Structures are given as C-alpha cells and as structure tokens.
Amino acid sequence: MIKITTPIDEATARSLKAGDQVLINGIIYTGRDAAHKRMFDALKAGQELPVDLRDQIIYYVGPCPAKPGQVIGAAGPTTSGRMDAYTPTLIREKYLRGMIGKGGRSPEVIKAMRDIGTVYFLAIGGAGALLAQRIKKATVVAYEDLGPEAIYCLVVEDFPVIVGIDCQGNNLYTIGRSQYRQL
Amino acid sequence: MKEINVQDVIPVVERLCIESCTLLGEDWWQAIDQAIAREESTIGRDILSQLKENARLAATTSSAICQDTGIAVIFVELGQDVRLTGGNLYDAINEGVRRGYTKGYLRKSVLNDPLIRKNTGDNTPAIIHTHIVNGDFLKITVAPKGAGSENVSGVKMLKPSEGVEGIKRYVLQMVEEAGGNTCPPTLVGVGIGGDLEEVALLAKKALLRPLLQRHPLPHIAQLEEELLTMINKTGIGPQALGGRITALDVHIEVYPTHIACLPVAVNFQCHAVRHAEAVL
Structure with missing residues (x-):
C-alpha cells in the first residue's frame, strides 16, 4: 500500500505503476460531465478556471446529498469515459496530475497522460457508502448551480484507489483480463 | 370492484424508493457469498468483500448503496377489477418518487429535457410501465436504474438465420465491450423476441427476477446457464480488473415474434441489484 498526499508532482505520478494500491490523503476536487464541459468551454473562451x-486530482463523482450529521452521501466513482473529450485539454493546459474514476480511457487521454505525467486511478464502482467514510470534509468551490455536478473540494484520509493506467500507458484492465481469459 | 385511492400510493412509492436504494435482497447476499467462494483472483475477492461490506454499511445506516440512485423505473401491475380514485395514478407515483428521493437523501439525476439538460431537482418524472392483469390488486415495483450499466446496454435486430449462436455472439460482444463500465459483477438481462421496443422491455424485466433463479422454460434456462458460463470465461472479473466472476447471473425473458424477426436486447444491472415491490 502506497500513501500519497496531494498535491503530487510529476515524479511521484511517474513512480506509480498499474496495479499499485494507493491511499490518497489531502484535498481532491470533484468534477463530472457538466463541470467538465464548463471548464472546457471556459478554457476555449480564454478564461481562467475557478x-x-x-498537480491536483479530480474525482469523477456526483455524490448523494449528506444526511444530517454526515459529511457527504454515497460517493463512488462514475464512468470516466464520458470525460474523455475534455480531459486531454485539462492535462495539457492545466497539468492535471491525477484522475479517479472507473472504466477505460481513450487513446487521446492516455497519450496526454504519458506526455505530461498524469495517472489514472480506479475506485470501486458502486462502493459509494464505503468510500464516503474516507471523506472528512466536503465544500462546494465552484458551479454550485449544478447541484450534484458542482465542483467540491474534498478532504480525504486514506482514500483507497488502484492505479488503473500509469504514466507509461500500462493498463490494468488489459493485464487483468488476459490473465483470467479462457475463451 | 375494489376501490384504491391513489393518495395511498404516494407513501408506498416513497418507501420503495428509499428501500430499493439502501437495501439489497436476500438473493443478493446469497449470490455475493457464492461469488466470493468461486473467485480465483485475490484482488477480485477483495473487491467482492468490499462490495459486501458496502452493502452492509448502507443497510445499517439507511444510506444509498451507490451515489447513482438512478432514474426511478416503475412497473405497475393493475388488476382490471380495481377502480382508481382520488386523482391520477401517475401523478401519485411521481409525488412518491419526489418525496422518497428527497427524504431519503438520494441523488437527483433526472434532467428536464435530453438536450436542454436542466436538473428537475426532485428526480421526477419516473419511467412508468403499466400492465393490466386479472384481479383486484395494484402491484408496484420500483427499480432505480443507474447510468453506468444502462449506457452500455443495447438492442439488435438479428436475422432469424443467426439463431441461438447469433444471440450468444451478440451478448458476449456486449459484455466484452462494456468491460468495467457496468460495475461488474453484473446481472445480465437478456430479452429475446417481440419487436424493437418489446425486446428492450423484456431485457429490463429480466432484471427483476431473483438472482440464482432459472427461467421456467427448460430451453431458456439452459441458454441462461450457457451464457453465464461463457461470460465468466471472458476474464473481465469484478470491476473488470481480471477474474472469474464477471456476472452474478444471466436472466432471459422471451416473447413471440414475427416470422422475419429475431430481436435481442441486453440490459445490464450493476452489482447493486436494486428493486423493491409492494401490493396494495
């Protein structure tokens, strides 16, 4: 188990290998479909991001509302592929260093990850109640009108992820599947 | 003739929305234990155990199992000897969804229009399928459907000459392409027959049958077994990180079809096999 604390630099990102189990500490930002589109449009229009x-990590999540006494509701990863159209721009122009989600990524995203040194982490899809327990604080920092799709700043403690695709482009999905394939 | 006041439907739907998003059925607990016992991959077993722990935590704290608490898909069986009073049934169902998703602290994921894409803020409207049946009861099943597994589902109009082999090829292709997006291990719902829209509905209805239960028709039950074996040989495994258990089960529903048609549909259900029902 490898522990990292955000922000993470390029050398740290490049030291992580597909299959490594990692515990993330510090702050991470949430962002999914609508927030990505807004950030992408802002950059295209020459505006700054909020x-x-x-060197930060974006977590693809749209959490459930918090119950009284809870920090956040269920907060598991959503499918990363829907962000693929916007991700290369965030990596190349803003040096986004990590992403947490589930499912595969496009060749364009992987190329940008290799070029800049960005790592793609996987969290267990559907383990929303369990993952929420590692989130200690949640504050909306931008696009509040988007509701569950707003950008939150999350303070996490030992947030458990697995390196899905590393900075060399090694892909745990491909490696894992071929190991157990019997067809 | 029995009278049912639709106002009595509201609290029932409210309760079913919360129950379905926070509690999994006994069949699921049995299926996940069986999966843990059969999984060969260490990381796969670890993931399955965490899913079990997640479900336990959600049940004990009455919290959502997964943050994608879905669009509420609601199946209504309406006995033809029932007279509905006190308003419109669909309005009452939507009011129940509104209350359930708000009081249950469930995520609101429904947009007003597929292109304008503004959140309605209360997870309405629901998707409602109604069937008229014999009897004097009203049965309501709430099955929240998340997008990860829905987005990789599909329909294909096969040529009759492609037969059972064509069906197997299509189901396998869908499973392989979906990979981790469905949050495996999944329940794979397969519809065969009918026409374009009927086959999609069959695949969705197949997700309501309890896990580890076979279709009553022997040739369909056999096809379910064959598909399950095939799917679990892909190596995709829990969360698609490699392993034996890609699907917890495969359920098929069938309907008569046209002489020139062989429609097939695949509807995936993520590992959180969520549905709850009540009879009024």
Missing part, C-alpha cells in the same frame, strides 16, 4: 488544477 480552481487551480496544477
């Missing part, structure tokens, strides 16, 4: 993504 948060500085350099």
